[in-house]
Amino acid sequence: MSQTAKPKVAFFDFTCCEGCQLTVVDSLQTYPELLEVIEIVQFREAMTEKGENYQIAFIEGSCTRASDEIRLKQIRQQAALVVALGTCAHLSGVNSLKSLHPLDEVRQYVYGDKAEWYETYDARPLEAVIPVDFAIPGCPIDRDEFIACVKALLLGMKPPIPDYPVCVECKLRENSCLYTMEKVCLGPIARAGCKAICPTYGQSCEACRGYITNPNDSSMRQVLAKHNMTVEDITSIYTMFTSYQMRQKIQEQKSA
Amino acid sequence: MTKRIDVHHVTRVEGHGNIVVEISNGKMKECRFEVVETPRFFEAMLLGRPYIEASHITSRICGICSTGHTTASLRASENALRVELSEQVQLLRKLVFHGEILDSHVLHAYMLVAPDFLGVGSVIPLATSHREVVLRALRMKKLAGDLCAAVAGRHTHPIAMTVGGFTHFPSHAELKELRQRLVDSRLDVEATVELFAGLPWPKFERDTEYVSLSKPGEYAFIDGDITSSDGPRIPAERYKEVTNEYLVQHSSAKLTRHLRDTYMVGALARFNNNFAQLHPRAQAAAAKLGMKPKVTNPYLNSAAQVVEIVHCTEDAILLIDQLLSRGIQPEKPAPVHLPEAVSEATGVGVCEVPRGLLIHSYKIGEDGKLTGADCIITTNENIANLEADMRSLVPQIMDKPTEAIRLDLEMLVRAYDPCISCSVHVLKVKSK
Numbered sequence: 001m002s003q004t005a006k007p008k009v010a011f012f013d014f015t016c017c018e019g020c021q022l023t024v025v026d027s028l029q030t031y032p033e034l035l036e037v038i039e040i041v042q043f044r045e046a047m048t049e050k051g052e053n054y055q056i057a058f059i060e061g062s063c064t065r066a067s068d069e070i071r072l073k074q075i076r077q078q079a080a081l082v083v084a085l086g087t088c089a090h091l092s093g094v095n096s097l098k099s100l101h102p103l104d105e106v107r108q109y110v111y112g113d114k115a116e117w118y119e120t121y122d123a124r125p126l127e128a129v130i131p132v133d134f135a136i137p138g139c140p141i142d143r144d145e146f147i148a149c150v151k152a153l154l155l156g157m158k159p160p161i162p163d164y165p166v167c168v169e170c171k172l173r174e175n176s177c178l179y180t181m182e183k184v185c186l187g188p189i190a191r192a193g194c195k196a197i198c199p200t201y202g203q204s205c206e207a208c209r210g211y212i213t214n215p216n217d218s219s220m221r222q223v224l225a226k227h228n229m230t231v232e233d234i235t236s237i238y239t240m241f242t243s244y245q246m247r248q249k250i251q252e253q254k255s256a
Numbered sequence: 257m258t259k260r261i262d263v264h265h266v267t268r269v270e271g272h273g274n275i276v277v278e279i280s281n282g283k284m285k286e287c288r289f290e291v292v293e294t295p296r297f298f299e300a301m302l303l304g305r306p307y308i309e310a311s312h313i314t315s316r317i318c319g320i321c322s323t324g325h326t327t328a329s330l331r332a333s334e335n336a337l338r339v340e341l342s343e344q345v346q347l348l349r350k351l352v353f354h355g356e357i358l359d360s361h362v363l364h365a366y367m368l369v370a371p372d373f374l375g376v377g378s379v380i381p382l383a384t385s386h387r388e389v390v391l392r393a394l395r396m397k398k399l400a401g402d403l404c405a406a407v408a409g410r411h412t413h414p415i416a417m418t419v420g421g422f423t424h425f426p427s428h429a430e431l432k433e434l435r436q437r438l439v440d441s442r443l444d445v446e447a448t449v450e451l452f453a454g455l456p457w458p459k460f461e462r463d464t465e466y467v468s469l470s471k472p473g474e475y476a477f478i479d480g481d482i483t484s485s486d487g488p489r490i491p492a493e494r495y496k497e498v499t500n501e502y503l504v505q506h507s508s509a510k511l512t513r514h515l516r517d518t519y520m521v522g523a524l525a526r527f528n529n530n531f532a533q534l535h536p537r538a539q540a541a542a543a544k545l546g547m548k549p550k551v552t553n554p555y556l557n558s559a560a561q562v563v564e565i566v567h568c569t570e571d572a573i574l575l576i577d578q579l580l581s582r583g584i585q586p587e588k589p590a591p592v593h594l595p596e597a598v599s600e601a602t603g604v605g606v607c608e609v610p611r612g613l614l615i616h617s618y619k620i621g622e623d624g625k626l627t628g629a630d631c632i633i634t635t636n637e638n639i640a641n642l643e644a645d646m647r648s649l650v651p652q653i654m655d656k657p658t659e660a661i662r663l664d665l666e667m668l669v670r671a672y673d674p675c676i677s678c679s680v681h682v683l684k685v686k687s688k
Contacts, residue, residue, distance in 0.1 A: 015294040018270055019319020019412040025367070026411075029398045035380065046367065047378030048267045064294050094316045097301035106300040114503045118295045140319065140412045201409035201416040202423025206312065236306060240313075 007154065010042035010054035011085075012075060014061030014068055015095055015123065019140040020086035021045050021060055027143035034147065037154060054078060056153065058136075060085040062095040064123045076130040081153065084126045087139035091210050092244035094139070095123035099243055125244060134159050137209035138194055139241060145193050162192040163213050166205050170196035178204060184227050186237065189215035206240045257281065259658045265292070266666055268368040268378070270320055270675040271635075275665050277646070279654045287647050289639060289669065302629040307333045307592075307620050308419055314616065314631070315413045318675055320363070321634075322413050323356035323404060324609030325616075327478055328631075332616040333419050336603025337592035344582065345421040345590070348407055351575045352414065353477050353607070354568040355403035359411055360610035361523070361561040361568075362400060364673045365452065366393035369558045372667050373455045389451065392444050396565075399437050403572065406430045420589030428584055435576040438569055445569050449541045452562045458664060462648045463552045464641055465516045466525035467498060469608050475526070475533040475567060478607045483529050485550065486515045492606040495615050499632050511640040512632070518641035521612025521634060522672065523560035524551060538567035554645050555671045561610070597622050609634055611673050635674045642672050 011021055025046060028034060041051030057079035063072060076082055087093035098106045099122050107115035126132050136149050136159065149159035162168075166187040170177070178185045178199055185199055190207035198205050224234050239246050263275040271291075278286040298317055302310055311329035315322040327349060334341065341349075366389070367379040376382060383390045401411045406426040409415030416424035426434075470489065471480030481489045482498050490497055499512045513519065531539070531549045542548065542563045547556060595601040604617045611634040619628030645668060653664055 015296060017316050017319040017322070019316075019322065022319045022363075022412055025363070026397070026401060029394045029401070032383070032394070035383065040380065043378075044265055044267050045270060046268060047380060048371075049377045050267075064296075068294070094301065094313055095296070097305075097313065098297045101300060101303065106297050107295075109300045109303070110295070110297050111503070117503075120295050120297070139316065140410075197409060198415050200424075203409075203415050203418070233306075236309065240309065 006037060006039040007056055008041045008051065008054040009038045009056045009058065010051065010075075010079070011040070011045070012042070012057060012059045012071075013045070014059065014072070014089070015064040016061030016086070016088040018045055018060065020088075020138075023140045023143050024058075024085075024146060027146055030143065031147050034150065038150070052078065055080045056083065057081070058083050058085045059089050059126055062088045062092045062123045062125060063129045064095060065119045065121055067119060069129050072126065072129050081133045082126070082130065083149070083153070083159075084132050084135040086141045087137060087208050087210075087241055089126045089132075090135040090137050091242055092123050092125040092128075093208070093241045096243035096247070097239065098123065099247055100239060123244065135161070137161065137191060139208035142194050142197075164192050165212050165215075166190045166192045166194065166196050166199070168192055169194070170199045172196075173200055175199055178202075179223075179227065184224055184229060184237070186220070188223070189217065189220045204237070206237065208241045210242060210245070259654070259661065261658060261662045261665060263662060263666060266669050268371070269670060269673075270318070273669065273674060275646075275662075275669060277650055277661070277665060279650065279661075282654065284647070284650050284654065287643070287650055289643050289646060291639065299629040299631055302618070302626045304625055307337065307618070307624050307626060310618065310626060310629075311417065311419070312413075317631070317633075319412045320360050320675055321356065321609040321611065321614070323352055323408065323411065323417075324607055324614055326414050326417050327353060327607045328605040328609075328614045328616040329618075330417060330419055331479065331605025331607065332603045332618045333592075333605070333620065334603065335605060336601040336618055336620045337419070337594065338601075339420050339590050339592055341421065341590055342587060344579070344585065344587065347575050347579050347582075348422060348425075349417075349478060351572060351579070352404055352407040352417070354572040354575070355400050355407065356411060357477070357568045357610050358565060358572075359397055359400035359404065360673075361565050362393055362396045364610070365448070365558055365561055365565070366390075366396075368673070369667075369670055370451075372663065372670065392447060396441060396444050396448070399434075399441055402437075403434055406434055418589055419592060421587060422589070425584055425586045428580065431576050431580055431584065435573060435580070438573050438576070441569060445566055448562055448565060449544055452559055453544045453546070457553065457559065458555045458667060459553070460555060460645075460649055460652070460668075461552045462554065462645055463550075464644070465514055465519040466528045466550070467514060467519045467521050467613060467637070468525040468529045469606055469613060470530055473533075475530050475535075475571070476608060480606065482606070482613065484514060484519070485525070485528055488515075492615070493604050495604060495606070495617070495632065499615070499637065501632070501636075510636050512637045513640065518644045519637065520554065520641045521637045522557055523564050523610070523612075524554065524557040525612060526608055527551065527560040527563060534563065535567045535570040537570050538563050541566040554642075554668065557671045557673065561673070592624075594624055595620065595622050600627055611635060611675050612637060635672075638672050638674065642669065642674075
């Protein structure tokens with residue numbers, strides 16, 4: 001990237017709640033100087049201008065219909081760097097919960113006999129449609145981590161996304177372990193970077209940032225079973241944000 | 257001569273919508289607001305999930321009103337499972353709700369609406385030209401976000417809110433500090449009223465049916481009866497008598513209608529129906545803004561939001577006073593009562609999110625899993641009314657240049673503060 005011109009950045013959204021883009025807006029409360037180092041040329045939620053000349057594309061949301069693939073491919077062609085912003089873009093997240101039911105039933109349940117009016121297919125993460133350079137995980141993303149990632153990208157470095165479990169950050173915050181409080185938690189296998197915010201506020205980690213590279217999955221399941229979770233309960237907690245990955249895994253096992 | 261206004265993906269709104277208007281030889285040929293959000297199927301996603309997860313899933317419907325969806329979801333489960341909330345929990349629920357209303361209204365009024373009046377495309381250039389205004393907005397927004405964070409962990413996708421109560425409680429010191437900041441923010445709030453009282457609001461009147469929650473003794477945000485400006489008060493459980501959802505192929509949303517062809521929800525509806533219950537300072541702000549019920553100019557929905565900024569700031573101070581004088585005591589969530597074998601429990605949760613009436617209705621089985629879900633999404637309720645406004649407005653402004661018509665229409669759409677990602681069951685219908 002040129003040393004003198006500010007890099008041009010665009011934000012896009014597909015199927016999502018736009019909470020990650022709001023978090024970007026919120027991060028400006030603490031880091032208004034962000035606008036001094038990048039030029040935002042497109043950000044529909046916040047501005048009218050729509051520039052099509054950009055180097056970095058932040059994309060929020062999953063792809064949930066064939067017609068959105070065209071736009072995604074255009075963005076990929078234009079941008080030197082494509083960054084998946086948040087869980088929907090990174091892992092498909094809650095959007096893939098619908099994949100736990102037959103698609104026809106889902107459509108009929110919500111739209112009745114008008115189901116065919118509404119185009120949809122199995123929700124998928126961006127990387128199932130286009131190559132993605134980096135992902136900023138989280139539902140929603142963490143504002144400090146977003147800023148850290150932008151800084152890294154501007155310096156030509158890889159965004160600093162941790163590959164250790166949430167438990168590490170939870171211990172650093174000196175929280176009492178939820179397992180000692182009659183609760184369960186995916187902290188031992190879930191990817192950190194969120195500062196263990198959910199356990200800190202008394203809620204189980206649901207692995208919204210996905211899993212670390214080499215999770216001790218069988219041990220995790222044993223621990224959950226020891227804490228009176230049925231197979232159904234375990235499936236439920238595992239599929240909250242990672243139904244897409246669970247399904248892929250089951251399909252791989254089937255074909256092996 | 258033909259004028260065509262075709263705004264693909266209206267900017268500075270949450271979600272995706274298009275304006276399509278065609279005027280030919282002084283006649284309006286087409287006038288539509290298309291919702292082109294992708295379908296999301298949240299109601300189907302909830303089937304088979306444990307009730308305890310429902311609020312975590314539905315908060316993901318919308319990043320702006322995720323605390324509202326969480327609240328409606330919890331109230332639906334709590335009503336189904338006969339959960340009695342403690343006074344402390346009710347106070348904290350109201351407090352965090354005010355945090356979200358403040359956050360959303362400040363975002364909308366300052367960052368999405370104000371640029372239109374100042375002739376710019378976004379808030380970014382204002383950071384140089386109107387630095388004090390932007391810093392004030394950021395300050396107010398940060399306070400709202402910090403208020404949400406102290407109670408629920410964060411604003412977007414709140415963490416500590418759970419069926420029966422909370423999993424975390426703010427400390428006495430945190431609440432005291434927030435109280436002081438809210439008191440200090442009165443200067444910013446007053447400046448906000450001054451700013452918006454001085455704006456040249458577009459002149460346009462169209463009376464409609466205004467629908468909101470109402471309850472005795474307070475300006476209703478959580479629970480209450482569904483009230484219409486045309487008269488009836490209907491218990492929340494019978495919400496379908498009000499919403500009457502229907503699909504039409506030429507439009508793109510599951511639309512609603514009650515006594516008239518369309519109705520309006522949101523800050524203006526609440527203002528019109530519940531003005532007497534606003535905090536006196538909020539009523540005074542309304543006078544400064546030149547508003548008294550019934551206000552029938554939809555552009556003033558944004559001004560009604562400014563009135564609510566005053567109300568929520570003042571009421572948040574009162575809520576914190578109550579919490580501090582009781583003394584914050586961490587408590588376990590109140591117990592649930594699962595339905596008997598082979599039966600289902602039904603519960604309806606209602607609240608007034610920033611954009612208006614939101615309804616979640618759940619059926620829960622004996623195993624605590626959801627067997628049915630229905631969500632009536634706020635923005636959908638307004639789509640038909642917005643189109644009716646557009647059809648009434650266009651003939652009044654059709655002599656203006658195309659660009660001016662476009663701006664008037666975009667500003668009208670923005671006044672409704674549409675939150676289209678929320679549109680759980682809304683989406684694009686084949687174009688004509």
